[in-house]
Amino acid sequence: MPVKTYFLKRILRLPTTYVLLTVTLLLTVSQSIAQDTIPSDTIKRKNVDEVRVDGNATIQKIKEQSYNINVIDAKQLYNSSIDINQALNRTTGVRVREDGGLGSTFNFSLNGFTGRQVKFFIDGLPMDNFGSSLSLNNLPTTMAERIEIYKGVLPVSLGADALGGAVNIVTRKNANYLDVSYGFGSFNTHKAGINGAYTDAKTGFTVRANAFYNYSDNSYRVRVRPIDLQSGQFMEEREVKRFHDSYNSIGGQVDVGLTNRSYADHLLFGAVVSGNERDIQTGVIMDQVFGARTANSSSVIPTLKYKKSDLFVDNLDFTLYSAYNLTTNNFIDTTRLRYNWLQETIPTSAAEVVRSQLKNKDNELLTTANLAYKLGEHQSLSLNYLLTDFRRQSSDVEDPNNPTFVMPQGLRKQNLGLAWQTTYGGLNATVFGKLFMLNAKSFEDVSATPTPDYQATALSRTNGGYGTAFSYFIREDWQAKASYEHTYRLPEATELLGDGLFTRRNTNLRPERSDNINVGMLYTVIKEGQHRLNLEGNFIFRNAKDYIRQDQQQSQPVDRQFINVGDVRTTGGEAEIRYVWNDRIFANVNATYQRIIDRTEFIVSENLNGVTRTPNLNYGYRIPNMPYFFGNANVGARFEPFGNDRDVLNLNYNVNFVERYYLTPSQLGLNNTDIIPQQVSHDFIADISFGNGKYIVAAECRNLLNSELFDNYRLQKPGRSFFLKLRYFITQ
């Protein structure tokens, strides 16, 4: 076993050791903060700011950018147990669909775009290949300052071939603080988080660290029809507890370096270390139940962050963020038993489904660099470069001769973006161009006989994208916005070059492309006084072409191709209303409606049998298995039970609505019953702070009405659950 993996496994098995180490580190930070004697007034004010629901100036400024952007002020969520995914689920345009409870796999969609069409960043660095322990359902909101969701049109600073938009997590940059929390709740769920930073103003020495730990049995009840393993017949429907669904993840990030020096705004060396272990309870639907399959993942990511304002000349700012991602994902199915929901078993001859100890080792170099130059008072230029160089090596001791394993694949992407921006009074305009360069490597079986002959293949591609964004304050309280981008999602190595067995190369494959348009309006109806009211509305249009999907027309079981099939047109609207009364009552309602229509008239398949053209019976209809109408409402109240504005009681109620939708095209078949039913879920949280806002206790109830919730076809989500969280927070 490689030393790194061995070490990680040890860490994962001994979470206490790890937590202790982190705690020690953070206690050092907290001591340093304490020694620096923070004026108590500062703490109070910061704490008050933190619980404000109407957002702060930074958030407002970002919202007023010309892009169609949602900003989640993460500070408002620090007392809740929700992860970043669930926070995103409360905003417009976004649906995060989970298979089950904590740590379950999820599908993220943004205005109808899913999978690799939407990119994820942490502080501007792409995190798509960071492994499942660093995905958005692990990361606690307490590590984030804010979360930005760019829809359809991306600034060049987020350099990626994102067809439909991107999410960027901006981590906390406070100079000196400590934020520790621990919570526990239903289904034996535990969540702990520590965030802290220490900065010595004199020497510039800086330490920033955060760590998280999540655990749950996910032992929630589901309604199922167990299968009699002897007769193969379904039994009567009943309620059972999930029994093989535990999840744990642990992770930490440390940055050490210098800040506010003449040669660097910051120069930080650091590392992210994380891992998770997951039991797998079900297959694609709950009728398929597993009792022993597991998966785990571990990541080690050394990082370098550098920023310098006024580099060489005034007004020239340079930032660099570099990382090397070493991630291993394992999947294990070695138990020779078949399970049912009653935990009965019968022996099988190899495994639960397929005997496997699959190991995917991913290596990825990531570097993003940005140069920004201010040309006088009104104009600026920005140049961004992003390099990602990804390699995957798979192996499986249960299947050592699998031909797809002997062939490592590589994908190098380089993105260059140049933007010009101007600001005149209430007008803000930007024009940008982007260059996507791709270099893919794979192997191909060129043999004409049953003895394979693998040869390396490589391919390079270049595509250019462009776009523009405008915003204008028609009046002080009316801001109009419009943005457009012609954008691409480049193919992956397998899609383009195949894997030698299951997938054949298709060098004619084109990148997925889309023309994305946003038109929006921000309206501050009432700015001051007892009532404050804000409105936002956006119209979205997406015309996407050449989706890359596996050809389903081919007659062979292996050696299939990825082809360009699928044109999709989306028109939609999003609206949000925010209301505040006397800084005491807060209300927020949003809704998203999107018509996501299949515009593929014929399915054209080109293979060895010739070209076949089949009419697409979904032409002109909605894309199935895609939520199209959903919304959120949130009401909060703030009280000061102890007569001071530091120690407050917050009550918050959230309701989430998703209209029912179909798994398969609804017009096909008589009374199609492939329905993901309408969902309404209610969450409630109460938190109280005392000790000048240092100590916080929060109680939360999710799915208050114990509704049967489904994000996916016949995959039931948790019922009513409770969570209690204790938090300690100090800052300077």
Added chain:
Amino acid sequence: MNTIKLSQLLRSSLCFAVALGLSSCSKDDTNLNTIPLDGNVYTLGLGSTTPEGTTNFVVYTNDLMNGTISVVGNGIKQDGYRDYANIGNYFQAVGGLGLTDVNTYFVQANSLNVKTGLNLSARPVDTIDPDGKGETMIAVTLPAKPSEGTDLSFVSVDVASNAITSTKKVTVNNTKFPINNEWMLHTGLAIRGNQAFQTILPFDSEGWNTRVTDKTYVAVYSYPEFVLEKVITDERTGPAGAFGTRSGIFATESGDIYTISHSGYGYNQRTKEPAVLKIAAGTSTFDTDYLFETMKAENGGRIVHAIYIGNNKLFATVSTGTQASQWADDNLKFAIVDLKEEKITAVAGSPTFSGNGGRSFAAFHRNGKAYAAATVNDVLNIYEIDLNRATARKGAQVDASFVGGLGQIK
């Protein structure tokens, strides 16, 4: 002023909400479009491929020859991938999402009924009626590779109750099945008296290669116990059948067994000429006096897909020309193969078309007529073949991507 603004806002947001509500209610419920179940009732297993994936439906009709049979607003949706069987007056849709369930459709009191609730532990590679009585289905399961399991199983299902009556297992290894060091594919099953004959194809389950192609292999079992008696081989031609086609072996009324080797679709190595071999009634060895080389016969070619239609005859699709690649399933024409007379009769009016590859042949026959489907110039049609006159007639148009199963339940 603020109050005015507020009320204006309330009104406009109400309008917005109403608009959203209206637009979300635009889907109409489809009216039930029941077809009268008197007269003949045919069933079709249809697949519709959209860019998002393939959806499968069981559709029933009284008329296979006229009009259009569509899955738009019609048909009973089936979960997941499906294969179909037509045992007696029952039509089975076998498959599912993750699991393998069996939905059995039949006519009772002039209405279409379905029996569900049966799960098989694996997806069958074949489903046959062992005695032609229309009461039993034998489902054969064999993992695609040893890492998925090493048990070959023969599951008997009583079709009327849709329940398993017996499961017989045989462990697959190189001692029992001496086929070099290869894994194997099941390519056909024929029952005769107290014996079962299974054609097997040595197969490289890792690279999907056919590296052992110099013999025909038939495993002989006792029936209904399915105890392996022996594996017999013959070097005059290659293995019988191919991946998924279920057309490797057939038994006749007189007790003769015929194996069909085509070395076409599914093979990336061909070392022997395609040929039909015979295991004569009363014996369980190959008949050395019989060799029917199908490429050399008049109207000849590779017999890729076939069903047995009685009197020593097959209704088949025959592929002509060279095999372009391992998975090419093309240049097909309907034909009637007389196994005893070693004769291939071309069906007049047959289209030339491509097959569905690794699928069972979607065809059935009743009263001297066989029915199958073919796509010509991007249009999918049912064809009726007069088996006595060897003529084809184009029937109903099918608005779907493919016909996966075809049968009659009344």
